Amino acid sequence: MSTKIETRDLSVSFGDVQAIKSISMKILANRATAVIGPSGCGKSTFIKSLNRMNELTLNSQTTGEVLLDGENIYGNNYDVVTLRKKVGMIFQKPNPFPKSVYDNVAYGPRVHGIHKKEALDRIVQENLKKAALWDEVSDRLHPSAMGLSGGQQQRLCIARTLAVEPEVILMDEPCSALDPIATAKIEGLMRTLSTEYSVVVVTHNMQQAARVSDYTAFLYLGELIEYGSTKDIFENPKNELTEKYLIGKFG
Amino acid sequence: MSRLLDAGLERLTTILLRMGEIAEETIELSIDGFLKGLDVSDRVRSLSETLVSMSVDAEDKAFELIAKYQPVASDLRIIKSYIKIAHDLERYGRYAWDISFIHKRLAQSERCEDPLVLIERMSGKVIDMVHASIEALRSHDVELAKTLAKTENEVDELYFQYLDFSAEASISTRCLVTNVLAVRYLERIADHATYMGESIVYIATGEKVVLR
Numbered sequence: 001m002s003t004k005i006e007t008r009d010l011s012v013s014f015g016d017v018q019a020i021k022s023i024s025m026k027i028l029a030n031r032a033t034a035v036i037g038p039s040g041c042g043k044s045t046f047i048k049s050l051n052r053m054n055e056l057t058l059n060s061q062t063t064g065e066v067l068l069d070g071e072n073i074y075g076n077n078y079d080v081v082t083l084r085k086k087v088g089m090i091f092q093k094p095n096p097f098p099k100s101v102y103d104n105v106a107y108g109p110r111v112h113g114i115h116k117k118e119a120l121d122r123i124v125q126e127n128l129k130k131a132a133l134w135d136e137v138s139d140r141l142h143p144s145a146m147g148l149s150g151g152q153q154q155r156l157c158i159a160r161t162l163a164v165e166p167e168v169i170l171m172d173e174p175c176s177a178l179d180p181i182a183t184a185k186i187e188g189l190m191r192t193l194s195t196e197y198s199v200v201v202v203t204h205n206m207q208q209a210a211r212v213s214d215y216t217a218f219l220y221l222g223e224l225i226e227y228g229s230t231k232d233i234f235e236n237p238k239n240e241l242t243e244k245y246l247i248g249k250f251g
Numbered sequence: 252m253s254r255l256l257d258a259g260l261e262r263l264t265t266i267l268l269r270m271g272e273i274a275e276e277t278i279e280l281s282i283d284g285f286l287k288g289l290d291v292s293d294r295v296r297s298l299s300e301t302l303v304s305m306s307v308d309a310e311d312k313a314f315e316l317i318a319k320y321q322p323v324a325s326d327l328r329i330i331k332s333y334i335k336i337a338h339d340l341e342r343y344g345r346y347a348w349d350i351s352f353i354h355k356r357l358a359q360s361e362r363c364e365d366p367l368v369l370i371e372r373m374s375g376k377v378i379d380m381v382h383a384s385i386e387a388l389r390s391h392d393v394e395l396a397k398t399l400a401k402t403e404n405e406v407d408e409l410y411f412q413y414l415d416f417s418a419e420a421s422i423s424t425r426c427l428v429t430n431v432l433a434v435r436y437l438e439r440i441a442d443h444a445t446y447m448g449e450s451i452v453y454i455a456t457g458e459k460v461v462l463r
Contacts, residue, residue: 207321234323237455246324248254 004198009064012045021222031100032194034213035202036042040220043202047170051087088161092173094153096145103147108164131159151182171201187212194242210234218242256320266309271385274343281347282374285354288362292351302344308335332450339443346436348361353432363426374411377437380444387451396448406441410434
């Protein structure tokens with residue numbers, strides 16, 4: 001099992017507020033890693049630091065290192081465009097472009113210079129299949145994606161992310177706006193994708209973390225409290241804070 | 252703030268502790284009848300059947316809690332262990348009934364001679380183990396649970412001594428077979444007391460230990 005991402009003493013502040021404090025952890029390749037913790041624990045900030053999304057927020061300051069395949073993504077010469085291609089992200093609320101289903105998936109490849117129809121057709125079909133959406137949209141590729149259900153829109157966003165051939169997929173509460181059936185489909189997809197990509201999912205739903213991940217990290221007040229195999233964390237957590245959070249006896 | 256799961260766990264614990272009380276009564280009655288030559292089989296059988304039915308209730312309750320609350324960490328360890336412990340308590344009753352049954356069926360409930368007084372000593376230790384296992388369940392006392400390993404070794408020792416003795420025993424065949432089966436059942440009760448101890452250690456620490 002090789003390390004895909006390693007954070008070293010990673011801290012992020014917004015103005016005077018330190019959101020995450022000196023987190024050092026290794027995220028394994030081709031595994032699903034869940035990040036759990038109560039609201040405000042820094043889990044979204046943590047995941048956003050893995051593709052430098054925090055930089056888009058005013059007054060943010062990041063210290064420490066995030067190594068992607070051994071290279072510090074915060075290094076002076078690191079190209080953010082390459083980073084965003086390698087590390088895709090799925091958000092809480094499905095955010096398809098107000099374009100057709102086809103154009104949503106083809107958008108990234110076009111930006112990266114692919115314009116031939118046959119190539120785009122193949123990419124669109126392949127990635128809609130990987131996102132388990134093809135069977136539902138193969139006969140409506142050209143109407144607007146805004147007509148899809150919430151769950152379908154989220155899978156379209158996953159297909160759009162996959163179309164630029166990322167290596168890491170970050171998911172920030174990807175199911176919290178979805179019903180249980182759509183959630184089950186996305187969860188199944190997370191498991192499937194984790195065999196080919198490194199998946200990191202932030203969720204406030206502990207059962208979801210237990211279902212979809214191989215490894216789980218528990219964050220509290222910006223600190224990494226416990227990190228281990230999902231089985232160990234959910235059966236026999238070592239830290240009392242983790243235990244209290246998991247069984248709902250927190251605070 | 253109490254959680255929704257807590258009321259269910261309390262109900263499950265109540266079932267198990269009640270089973271513990273009934274199991275203690277069943278085993279003491281059965282051993283007393285055996286050692287004194289009294290027919291207590293009907294009462295022991297009835298108590299044993301109650302334990303079977305309560306163990307089904309405990310298992311149903313545990314499954315309901317898993318289905319409704321998806322427990323994790325110490326909650327999950329407790330529920331998993333309580334399912335096992337309900338089975339151990341049910342087996343306490345079943346072996347008590349086996350002792351009373353064979354005593355009645357083969358020895359016509361007469362007092363069988365045990366020249367070495369091994370069975371009486373073994374019975375005392377087994378009853379102590381049953382009490383300790385149920386107290387450890389009540390208090391989740393890891394140290395008490397771990398003491399079961401030592402007593403179980405002593406019970407095993409007495410069991411093998413009786414088997415050695417049986418090869419040369421001069422008591423009636425009916426009594427000899429009754430006694431051999433009785434010590435076997437006592438030895439099994441001691442095993443289940445130890446399994447309960449292992450479950451208590453697991454609940455409290457998450458460690459899967461073997462106390463035998």
